[in-house]
Amino acid sequence: MTKRPGPGAAGPPPGRRRGPDGRAPRGSAGRDDKSGPGAARASGHQTGGGPRSPGGRADGAGRPGGKGSASRRPARGASRKGAEHKAPERKAPERKATERKATERKKAASRTASRTEAPKGASTKPARKKPPAGGAPGKGARKNGPGTARNGRSGGSGPRPPGRGPRGRVPFHRRDPMKRLNVGLLAVAFVLSLFAGRLVQLQTIESGKYTEEAMRQRMQEITLPAVRGDITDAKGNPLAMTVEARAIYADPSLIRSGKRQAVVNALAPTLGLNPATLMKQLSKTGTRFVYLAHGVRPDQARLVTSWNFPGIGTLPEYRREYPNDSLAAGVIGFVNDTGKGAAGLESSLNDVLAGRAGWQRVEISLEGQHIPMGEDQKRPSVPGRGIRLTLELDLQFMAQEAIEKQVRATGARSGTVIVMDPRTGRLLAMASAPGFDPNRYAESDRSRWGSPLVQDAYEPGSTGKVVTAAAVMEHGGVTPQTPYTVPYMIKKYDVKFHDSHPHAPERLTFAGVLAKSSNVGTIMASESITPQRLYQTLRDFGFGQKTGLQLPGETPGLLEPPNKWWGTDRYPIAFGQTVSVNAVQMASVYATIANGGVRVAPTLVEGTVGEDDRFTPAPAPQRRQVISRKTARQISDMLEGVTTDEGTAPKAQIKGYRVAGKTGTAEIVNPRCGCYRGGGYTASFAGFAPADDPQLVVQVVLQDPKRGSHYGGDAAAPVFKDVMSFALQSQKIPPTGSRPPIIQIHARD
Template sequence: MGRRPPVRRPRTRVPFHRRDPLKRLNVGLLVVAFVLSLFAGRLVQLQTIESGKYTAQAMRQRLQTIDLPAVRGGITDAQGHPLAITVEARAIFADPFVIKPERRQAIVNALAPTLGLDPAGLMKLLSKQKSRFVYLAHGVRPDQARLITSWKFLGIGTLPEYRREYPNNSLGAGVIGFVNGEGDGAAGLEQSMNGVLSGRAGWQRVEISPTGQHIPMGEDQKRPSVPGTGVRLTLMRDLQFKAQAEIEKQVRATGARSGTVIVMDPRTGKLLAMASAPGYDPNDYTRSNQNRWNSPLVQDSYEPGSTGKVVTAAAVMEKGGIRPDTPFTVPDRIRKYDRPFNDSHRHAPERLTFAGVLAKSSNVGTILASDGISSQQLYQTLRAFGFGQKTGLPLPGETAGLLKPPAQWSGTDRYPIAFGQTVSVNAVQMASVYATIANGGVRVAPSLIEGTVGENDKFTSAAAPARKQVISAATARQISDMLEGVTTPEGTAPKARIPGYRVAGKTGTADIVNPRCGCYEGGGHTASFAGFAPADDPQLVVQVVLQAPRRGSHYGGEAAAPVFKNVMSFALQTQKIPPTGSEPPITKIYAGG
């Protein structure tokens, strides 16, 4: 019989016992509590332990410092006419943090041509993603700023500021100068008196939202700006305009390298006009040659030539016993040691008075007269008249000129020095020489600043200029009488005569040193004329200098004297100075016998 199959016993099931729900809830609560404790700890860390650091960091991200520029003081002429003014403008800024990268090119394409900016440089500024504030342009006209605002570029805004303008364009640019793009004086009085004119800039710190908006109730600190002080000059706008027009015209007519005109009151030392050519427009100075940005009336030196003979005349009359009628036999050339000296024109020996020597501007006659004084006496007189010393005008880069002490003179230096060569001056120094003679031998230091204008338009006068008796009044009067002979038909400058007025003056024609050889060959000439009127009651001095005229005559009596006549005539009329009506002295040119 077969085996019975084994019987499978059913497997005993172990019942599943769920855990206690309360236990599970407790475990879950513990996990949640642990996580919450981590958050709480971090919050405690952020809000207590490290709160100061993160608060400061957030504030730095929102806080921006905005410059508050000061209103720059104005510059006016003696009558209050504006020569340099400050007008409202705008600064254009960007918040690169909120500018989307895909919008940068569109902003560059719009702003670069409008503001005259370099596109590549502008793109670089807009790409500073970590920056919240960068200036893009200063001194933008309000109408341009309104146009930019109308485009509504996110991250581009404007701020109020100021811009310098010169309402008379190039008038007096060589004296006034200009303000550069950073708002600093960069030439002329704008540079030398920047500390007075500029005032003190302020600042404001404000909070900026992530969208670039000013948070009204946020942090706001402010230091107000302090306006600059205004400056009133001694210049007179109408005289300045005439002087500048005349010198510009003559520079063009003669092909001269440059030219200057000075009008001065000899009694007060005030400079009434200081014109130079070629000039530039300070409103658009970047379009002009940088060489024109200087103040040539004090920065450029030149050899005065025969206009310097009046100083030798003063020296020989005060210290050498020479009188206007002292006779000299004057050849057209003379040799001193191994060096020849000659007059500007060939002539037979002439029997001239010292007045005649001055009227005919004889180099040889001046040398003969100077033999009566020592080199030290000549040097001391030159120094007394201001040679080799700065005038002290508040203009940058003034040169003192060149006047070596006698110990450094070579054996023959004293002779060209006597007739105005081998020494150099600036234009204001030479004008001051003639002002001293016109003022009875009293040298009044040249002045350009009438005073300053402060808060509430309060005017403060400048200190009175220094005064010094250089030569006696009698000597000054004699020299003045002799200088009237220069403008007679027998003198070198009849073209300087003004109908109805007595005019005293002196021509100058000096050689210019050629830098290539250090010699006078091929260097050109300096043509000049300096004089005053009315000669018997001097109230105005006018000095004209032309450097290297190439067309027409290069002599002072031909190139410079006509400019003197035109400017002096205008000055006499505008200053309402009538003719004195007196008769001029009879200048004895030739000696008897």
């Protein structure tokens, strides 16, 4: 048995020649030895496939299990190409042992190759091992690279020869493409599973939530304004009407920040908007709809749309218009830019006039366009009802013109005129000055927006003496002929009261006291009744309580009960001071006397008009007998004496007509001191005609006239004459032709 060379042994086996570079010539070693399994290798079929190392050795020669060492297996080339010399058959036990040893060598070689590397400069040729039983390899067999199999892979992973057992488990290497592919596929599958789970969550579990949110973002609710009802006079002439208009809106999300200033510069002056406020509206976040202006005229709206600003659009709506400008503005009021009544009847009857607005929900695209086939819900609007007033346009115009003229002439702070039908309580004219134009209400003083006819309280002065006259004649036994010696001044307790003009003591009838408007004579007559009776009569005539007109801000005036009167309060109350009323209340007092003592509540609204022009009358006003017809007739005759040349108001006479009335000149309380000094005067006149068949009542009030006379007979009576004359003609009321009664002013001894 031949002994193997030890590790590091050098030199080729015997019988092999070397070339000049120390290598055996290729193909020569195998030709000398033609026996044994190595013959196939010697014939030029190299099975290792690995490169040779310098010095003539095959790389990795001599490693355990390396294919470069002698092997019992037949060469790959020999087995496939049917080599001439075949390996001798081995017995089965011997083959199993050989395969087991080969497997162990492969595993050892794989572990060694993965853990270690030959040190630099060391010999790579291991000690030659004894070949396994079954025949020695050929002498000239080539040696494979270090630790390589026939196919160049470590661990003998090449094709197994017939009869070999299963290969061992191959360890994982990062360079293995199949492993990397499998890991990558697993990662992709994991990510896709996350996407799939989220998709299931969005489309099934939470689909309703996101569908609702998406719909909410697309849906836009648009208000469908109702057509506001018109306000007309008694004959159907329009005092307030609704016309077509446009609303300007913006979608801030479509307006770029760099374009906002250009939009503001164009819209603000055109629509009369505040530039700073407009910029804030255009810069809003979290909304896609902002109203910029209401009630824009169609021509202005067309100009705005012609600029083609992104995010700026118009919607149809309605605008309130007042064709008579300032006529009856204090009564009618106005509608503000939000479409709500803000003064007068427009405010107090807003629910009737406005109707009910509708709405429409539509889907809006990102570009702000209506999606035609999208969701569309709608509730139509309900138009408002029209209001028909008792006012008459031509008479209202005359009254307005007359009071404005007198206010300018006297320099008064304000003035009012009321024309009333005493039989029905209908108010035919309600004029005040100065007024305002409801079409341009924002340009006027806010203090003028109200109606001084019901909002301003004043002390009636001598016009209030008719209530005292009714009380003493109805309950105190006083008659028109009851005589009184009337001095210029009278003292009650520590307070002195006097008439408007100094005079010597006069012997006057009660009719004369009323005709000359004597404060002292009225005090003397009032002592025939108790303070409680005087108070109750004032209440019966409407003092201290609202008239019932549907005008906002009405004052009930001031009338304290007797238990709150001071010791001398009953005396000034008797001649119209220390109490206050509004103009409509005082007109109602004279309408009660003119109507035979029956008080009919003042009426301004005659009824409503529906969409089909069907008229619905307002409820009939309340009627109540306040004083007897006899007393009312006597007072009416006494009031005719006021307009005679001996009375205080000859300027109230109307040719051909019998006129009854009463002047009033009351001091105004100075708010600085709470006294009557320096507060000015209230000049007034109230009367009716024809005196023997009263059909019209006219009441005039001027607050603090500064030029000319401040007495009611001089400042207010001329206005009464002008308005009453026109009213009698416009109402086609002829003179009665009767002769006026003879009024006894001076008492006979």
